[in-house]
Amino acid sequence: MSAESTPRQEAGRESGRDPEEFVEPVAEDAISAPDAQGRPRRVTRRFPLFTRDTARPEGGGRAAPGDAPAPARQWPVLTVLSGVGLGLLLTALDVFRVGTVLIGLSLLAGAVLRWALPDVGMLAVRSRFTDMITYGVLGLAIVLLALMAQPKPLLEIPFLDDTLHFTIRT
Known part of the structure; x- marks a missing residue:
């Protein structure tokens, strides 16, 4: 196991999966912009100043099928x-x-x-x-x-x- 990889990344390599999908989640800084691969340039462990996404309320799904007008x-x-x-x-x-x-x-x-x-x-x-x-x-x-x-x-x-x-x- 290399010094830079985590046990989860090593497990991903052994199972044949891409080790990049096992990266620990880190809150993105509110002012960082993504690079060409879509990853933030700067990451931080503190919470962002503004909420970027919210969960839909319980029961917020469509009241009729998606193909309905x-x-x-x-x-x-x-x-x-x-x-x-x-x-x-x-x-x-x-x-x-x-x-x-x-x-x-x-x-x-x-x-x-x-x-x-x-x-x-x-x-x-x-x-x-x-x-x-x-x-x-x-x-x-x-x-x-x-x-x-x-x-x-x-x-x-x-x-x-x-x-x-x-x-x-x-």
């Missing part, structure tokens, strides 16, 4: 975005309560889709748990606030009214 592959996120878009349109057309409830229900549907389907395409942003909590909490908050909106609220929570009068008291 792009909209069919991303139907979960398009469903949620269509509901939110329709809710925004209704809100702009002065149907405030119905529009905002539709926005909240669309986010709640996104949470259910994220929970029920193994692959949801671009609807997967973070981990499955984080996505479900985020979509669910935001959707529920929007629905509750839409139901409590004035005038003529459909949902009244007494302690919120008391809290408001206590904090604004002059």
